Amino acid sequence: MLHIVDDEEVVRDSLSWLASSRGIAATAYASVADFLAYAAAGQFDVDGDCVLLDVRMPEMNGIAVFDQLAARGLTQRLPVIFLTGHGDVPMAVDALKRGAFDFCEKPFNDNQLMDRVQEGLAAARHASAADAVRARLATLSTREREVLDLILAGKMNKVVADELGISMRTVEVHRAHIFDKMQVKTAVELAGLLK
DSSP states (O other): OEEEEOSOHHHHHHHHHHHHHTTOOEEEESOHHHHHHHHHHTOOOTTOOEEEEESOOSSSOHHHHHHHHHHTTOTTTSOEEEEESSOOHHHHHHHHHTTOSEEEESSOOHHHHHHHHHHHHHHHHHHHHHHHHHHHHHTSOHHHHHHHHHHHTTOOHHHHHHHHTOOHHHHHHHHHHHHHHHTOSSHHHHHHHTO
């Protein structure tokens, strides 16, 4: 989902139309507060989210909005592309150094902007997938993590049992729990998930 945050209705409408011409779902916000409420709710799109954020708005400037997203740890999940008609190089460099996805000056090239939006959506999907794997890893017990490390090292159940001083049956139970929690069926899938 593309989130367009701009105080000018004509810009919101134009960007919404441009996104739809590329098959990108978009939601436009006239109010910074409405967008921040969306971000705070954490109901992110499974296909990824990206934000087109105007720098100069009367309610709150885009840099302050970005700072709030950064403070909540959301800049990976919500890649921000700044839009400005009054860009200055130091502002753009600072925003990029602090984690903005891109900084575009108006007028912009429609195709280049939408290409960057698609790249932002892909980055958000990747961040979301990585978060899901970290969440699954967090469900493993300490012993399951030890077994996981030895499985990833390519060790057979008997070797894992000997190294950890537990029975082979216990290793098999831990292995089954690991596969279940990590939502994989084989050690190869597990290794691919964690690479």
